[in-house]
Amino acid sequence: xxxxxxxxxxxSLVLACLALAGLFFSASVHAAPExxxxxLATTFPVWxxxxxxxxxxxxxxxxxxxxxxxxxxHDYALAPRxxxxxxxxxxxxxxxxxxxxxxxxxLTASIGGPTIIDAGAGIAAPPQPASPHHTNTTWSNxxxxxxxxxxxxxxxxxxxxxxxxxxxxxxxxxxxxxxVYRAAAEAYAARLTAIGVRLTAIGxxxxxxxIVLQHDSLFWLAADAGLEILAVMQTNENAPPSANExxxxxxxxxxxxxxxxxxxPQYADRLVRTLAQETNVPAASLDPVSxxxxxxxxxxxxxxxxxxxxxxxxxxxxx
Ligand SMILES: [Zn+2]
Numbered sequence: 001x002x003x004x005x006x007x008x009x010x011x012s013l014v015l016a017c018l019a020l021a022g023l024f025f026s027a028s029v030h031a032a033p034e035x036x037x038x039x040l041a042t043t044f045p046v047w048x049x050x051x052x053x054x055x056x057x058x059x060x061x062x063x064x065x066x067x068x069x070x071x072x073x074h075d076y077a078l079a080p081r082x083x084x085x086x087x088x089x090x091x092x093x094x095x096x097x098x099x100x101x102x103x104x105x106x107l108t109a110s111i112g113g114p115t116i117i118d119a120g121a122g123i124a125a126p127p128q129p130a131s132p133h134h135t136n137t138t139w140s141n142x143x144x145x146x147x148x149x150x151x152x153x154x155x156x157x158x159x160x161x162x163x164x165x166x167x168x169x170x171x172x173x174x175x176x177x178x179x180v181y182r183a184a185a186e187a188y189a190a191r192l193t194a195i196g197v198r199l200t201a202i203g204x205x206x207x208x209x210x211i212v213l214q215h216d217s218l219f220w221l222a223a224d225a226g227l228e229i230l231a232v233m234q235t236n237e238n239a240p241p242s243a244n245e246x247x248x249x250x251x252x253x254x255x256x257x258x259x260x261x262x263x264x265p266q267y268a269d270r271l272v273r274t275l276a277q278e279t280n281v282p283a284a285s286l287d288p289v290s291x292x293x294x295x296x297x298x299x300x301x302x303x304x305x306x307x308x309x310x311x312x313x314x315x316x317x318x319x
Pocket of ligand 1: 072073074151217
């Protein structure tokens with residue numbers, strides 16, 4: 001009597017177990033998706049760094065506030081479209097050091113706005129210029145009360161620090177994925193640091209280290225390369241050098257004979273070409289990566305910086 005009972009019960013028990021297992025299986029497959037994290041980056045470089053940290057996290061959506069081709073946003077004016085992006089963002093990644101002064105008023109006014117991740121928070125001031133030729137304008141910036149040049153992204157070593165700072169900010173907001181952010185940031189930072197090491201070797205081996213920059217956006221790139229910035233042609237986006245300043249600059253370049261006059265592709269290079277012709281000093285373009293294409297691949301920064309290294313190696317290598 002007992003056996004048939006068991007035989008009768010067994011199929012239903014097995015079925016129940018299968019049903020339970022099925023329920024469990026379908027629950028694990030169709031687990032509620034992680035809450036979407038909307039990360040808004042202000043500038044092209046911090047957007048690139050952020051994307052390199054979250055590329056394996058489908059629940060993170062990255063967006064860029066300022067158009068990719070805009071370049072330095074010192075004088076950017078927010079459009080209604082931007083206010084919408086800001087209101088929807090969970091986190092806002094900024095360059096910091098005064099680069100986003102245009103955001104101060106809107107962010108102060110908004111209550112419960114995005115959590116700000118200041119990518120520039122971990123960057124230390126560069127050593128004070130040792131050269132008597134070296135003017136304050138190369139490392140300071142009128143937009144920034146702390147007096148530090150805000151174009152930190154143009155130095156790969158600084159870019160590596162910014163990447164780690166962004167990852168720590170994301171880890172605080174989304175602790176469940178902290179280790180994923182940190183691991184991706186470390187891998188990316190290692191590649192950036194390797195480019196920084198290549199740059200440092202250029203300056204260390206160069207018989208002549210002098211360089212003239214078209215714009216102070218290239219300061220950290222030249223600083224990472226250990227070059228001596230003799231002058232910056234234009235420190236203000238909207239004010240080209242005056243006739244007197246150009247005369248002084250021409251005299252300085254003739255006297256100091258820098259190895260290179262570096263143009264920034266963000267700006268017209270007419271003055272750079274004129275100065276190069278007048279002084280017979282070569283000019284070449286270096287890209288600080290302040291802007292780029294909409295569809296920039298993840299390794300865009302590395303590609304551009306490697307090309308910068310190649311250009312610098314060409315002009316600064318021992319002959
Ligand atoms: Zn700038």
